[in-house]
Structure formats: structure tokens, C-alpha cells
Amino acid sequence: MSTIIDVAKKAGVSKTTVSKILSGKGNVRPATLEKVNQAMKELDYIPSGFAQIMRTGTAKNIAVLLPEQFNHGYSEILRGIEMVVESSGYIMTVCSTGVNAENQMDYLREMVRRQVDGILFFSYARIEKNVNYLLRLSKKVPIVVMDNILKEDEPISMVRVDGYNLTRKAAQYLIDKGRTRIGYIRYESKNAATLERYEGYLTALKENGIKFDPKLVREANIESHITAGFEQARVLMHLSSPPTAIMTVTDMFAIGVIDYLREAKIKVPQEVCVMGFDDIPLCNWLSPKLTTASQGQLNVGRTAAKLLFEQIQNPEVGFRKILLPGDLIIRDTA
Amino acid sequence: MSTIIDVAKKAGVSKTTVSKILSGKGNVRPATLEKVNQAMKELDYIPSGFAQIMRTGTAKNIAVLLPEQFNHGYSEILRGIEMVVESSGYIMTVCSTGVNAENQMDYLREMVRRQVDGILFFSYARIEKNVNYLLRLSKKVPIVVMDNILKEDEPISMVRVDGYNLTRKAAQYLIDKGRTRIGYIRYESKNAATLERYEGYLTALKENGIKFDPKLVREANIESHITAGFEQARVLMHLSSPPTAIMTVTDMFAIGVIDYLREAKIKVPQEVCVMGFDDIPLCNWLSPKLTTASQGQLNVGRTAAKLLFEQIQNPEVGFRKILLPGDLIIRDTA
DNA sequence: TTGTAGGCGTTATCAT
């Protein structure tokens, strides 16, 4: 790799002159500029970013830390982030940290070592010791957490969707349609993000004076996806008093539900309404198309990235917690 | 940010000693080690990656350049890449360059400036002036291209799926099932990657002595996705002599085809077989489940990443072109 | 308009 000195030698000037031309500052005689440009071209010279960064202190790089390997669940968020990163002259480094706690911290540390200007951190679960580390780190570099792993008073910026009110709104929508026996299929694992959705469901029932029936709540494994939805729908529809609407904590379950209802020749939405959660692309391609509660992931990503840049540009502003409402996407199933 | 000197001062030693401890090399008295570790902890010291990189010359970073914003089309490839990057101590920087030619080169350049150790480059189309730049750049930093944009004799490593033979194999499969009137829905835009699939279709016909009927070939817009497949299937099935099988250049079209056949009450696969291309996750969730030709994108990513590391570790090895076969995934529609 | 010199935070060499 050729350096600024090689260029200087070749052009017969000092490295200072080359540097000035690189940064576009200072005055140079056209003839000199010509010579130097020529030399750069011949050498295929590309300045070393690290030397520049070390000198100037800013890497123009933001890190995005994901808990999982790239999967389509994150693609919308990433697109949202990218929309704002792209136009900013920054570069984004995307890493999946895995769910392992140590690993997450290692990555965080590694990003700081690489002098990123800011970090977008995504994690499923609150891990106490990691929170402490996040708290300490956030004093050195702007961090925005995209999830529900922090308490209100913990001074780190956060962006997330209000799953509680979104689910509540979805349930209310069904109730307004006259459905009062509403089944709910939730995850068996209890992380904050999905638990609060369940709470929203419960609240909506209560607000409408509907008696809670534990038989209408089923748990399913996140891994089994569609199959799980299928199975649980069967159980629900075989109750002595089956539901007239089924909500699920995630679209994948809802797809299974629809599958079952079709097989059982139960009309959707006439006999049973189905309400998903997430609005994965698939919703629109099914028939019937799935009505669902959308988190607006693209918006989550965009909002988080904007917030991060806000903090990068003005480190004094302090943290902010942003709760996004999400949206009901009404299609064919409810 | 505290530096190595701060640590040295606090511990009452020289920065050399601290450096030695950092890298784990050299001998240090336990007491000294203790002191230094203590100082590092108190200062929350994280070494500057840039200074290290500048000194050592290796960033342990590979760049992945995609033509589009993150969308689920790339998630499998990215996962494959990550599987090999993850265990290597490297970090990956993912950028979407857009389809714009200038932009692509700017990003390439930026990655070199950031001293990445290698680049995985993904692009739709061959752009002559960019190829030259790629060629020049590949002398400075290992590059693996994941696509069909390079000629055989151009000395840059490449990994891609043999869409020609894969489609040929898919067509042969249908022919072996006794389907000789095979429709084909292709893209209207003509990029190398999709054109070669069409060639594979033609070859299979020829090899089996089936006369080519241009009426059986339809073109559709990539944007309109499912709708397009739906429309073109209608046209095909209204021919005086309709096909007994329909192949598509991409799964999205095939989904539309299935939609149409269902609506027209045409039995799949008894009356008409459907064969997609890509194996998007959705294939498995449809009913009937889509039979398709899988590129094995995860494998593409993994292979490309492995090849890149090979070149990083041993810059002498020279370029390699790898053609992956892909696989037929037999499900319900054929 | 151009050049000289010093420093960014680290590692590596060579003494002590």
C-alpha cells in the first residue's frame, strides 16, 4: 500500500502539500495540484482511514448489535437504520452477538475498541450484569437500545414499540366487532416484550367487562412456529365454548391458526377472526390476508438511528426513551 | 477516553509493560500484572483499535457490499457469511451500495480506506468501468465476488450458483414426470443471472427433443411479484394448448401462479406442476408447498466467506471461481 | 505557496 509519503516523493513535494490537497484545505498552485493528483492516480493511492481517524478522532462508523443471526425479523429494522445512516456519510457495522451474555459484552467492548461513534444495541432479555456494563459504556459512547431491557430510570436512550397498548388496541378492535370470546396464543418463554402484549390483551378484556377465561389462553413454543399455531387452534376450537376470535403473540402462530381453520372448514373471519402480531411480509401474501398489529419495524430502526445521531452530534442532550405506537393493519381475517 | 499511558501512570509502570500485558506476551511479575489490571479496571480502559490496527496493519474486519438494502433475499447469504466470520475473530461491516455504479465504487474505496482485510462484493449487473476498478483493487485487498458479473479470465475470485444447470435439472425433473408442455415465466429485464436460467430451460427442452413454443414463455416485471405470476399464469392457461407444468424464474412468480391455479380450480400438481426458483422461506408455508430449485444461499455465503479467508491468510494462492450446483427441493407442487 | 516538526495511541526493538 502506498502512503502519503510515496505520493509526495513521486510528485516531488512534501507530504504536507499532499495532505492539504487531500483535505481540500489550504492553497496550492494548480501545477502542484496537477502533479500530485497524477501521482495519486498512478499509485492508486487510498489514504489510510485509520491514520486519519486516529488523528481526527472520529470514525464515522456506527455499530448495530443484533442478538440473532441475520434473519428476516430484523431486515426491516436494518433497512430503517440504513435509511438514515446512508445519507449521513457514516458506515454501519452489523454484528450478531448471539444470545450469550458474555458474547454480547465482548462485542460491545470490541466496538468501543474500534472507536465507533455510536451503538445501536438489540437484545432479547435483560441481563443484569450486562446492564451495568451498558450503563458504564454509555458514558463513553452514545448507545441506543432497541428493546425493553432497561428500566425507566436507567439513563440510556431506548426506542421500542408499545406492545401493551398495541395489543390492547387490537383486542379492542375485535371486541368492537362483537367478538367477546377471544383466544390468545402466547409464547411459553416469558420475555418482557411478549409478556406485555399479553397484559394488553388482559387489560382490554377487563376494560370491556369481559370475564377472563384461562382456557382461552394457550402457550406455544417459539421454535415450532406454524405447527404450534395449528395445534393450539385445534385445542381452542375444540373447547365446549370455542372462541370467536383468536389473537396470537406473533404472526407465525396466526398463520398456523389460519391453516387449521381452513382445514376444519371454519370460515374466517365470519366465524372466527384472526389477529396476528408483527406484520411480517408474508401476511400480505396469504389468502386470506392476515389482519395484524404492526410494530412498524422500519420506523423503529429509523427512529433509533435518528436518536443515535442526535446524541452523536450533541452529546449533551441526555437520554430519551421513545415509545412507538405501532399500527393495526386491517386485512381479511378480522 | 483513557489511554495506555493513563494506565501506566496509574499503575506506576511504563506503557511498554502495559502493552505487554495487553498482548499477553513477554514476562511480567504477578504483582505488576495485578497492579496494571487493577488500573485498567478502574479506568475502564479499552485500547484504541485504530492505534493497534495502524501499528499492526490488520483490522480483522471484512466488508460485505450488497446492491440492495437489507431484504430477506440476502439474509440467508449473510447468515452463511456470518457463520464463518463469527468463529474467526473477525468483524463484518455490511453496506448496501445501491445499484448506482458510482456509489458502488465509492463504497469499495471507502472500505479500502478503512483497511478492511477482505471484501465480499455483490452486484446485479456487470458495469464495465467498475470491473476495471475491481480488478485494480483486487491487487491490494482480497475480493470475492458473489455473482456472475465477471468473465472467466478476469482474475478475481467468484462464487455463484450455476443457474443454468440448476434450471436444466429442474426442467428435466418435470420432463421425467411426463410433462412436455412446460411454460416459463421470466424477468423482462435481462441480467446474466436470470438469463442463464432461461437458457437452462431451453437446453432441457432441446435435450429431450421437445419443440420450443414461444407462446409458452412469458415475461413479467420483477416489481409486481405475485400479481405478475398470477396474470401470466392466466395467459398461459388460456392458450389453446395450455402447459402441463409452469416454471418461474423466481418463487414470487410461482406463488402467483399457484394463486391463479387455485382460483381457476386447476389441480396442482395433478393437472399442472409448478416449479419455482430460489427456495424462499415462504415456499414451505404455502399450501400446497412449493417445489423449487434452491440456490442454497446459505451455502453461497459460507463458501464465499471461506474462500475470502483463504485468500486473506494466503495472498499467494490466486483467484478461484466456484460454481455451486444448488438443489431441487421437491415438495407438493411437482 | 510550500515545508518542518510534533503528536494521535499503540506495538516492537533493544537496552538495562
Added chain:
DNA sequence: ATGATAACGCCTACAA
């Protein structure tokens, strides 16, 4: 076992 010193490639006063 530890430390002084010179790089790494660039930027930036300041001097000429």
C-alpha cells in the same frame, strides 16, 4: 522483568 525510543500514516500549527 521492565523501560526508553522509534516507528505506523496522517493532520496541523507554525515557520519559511
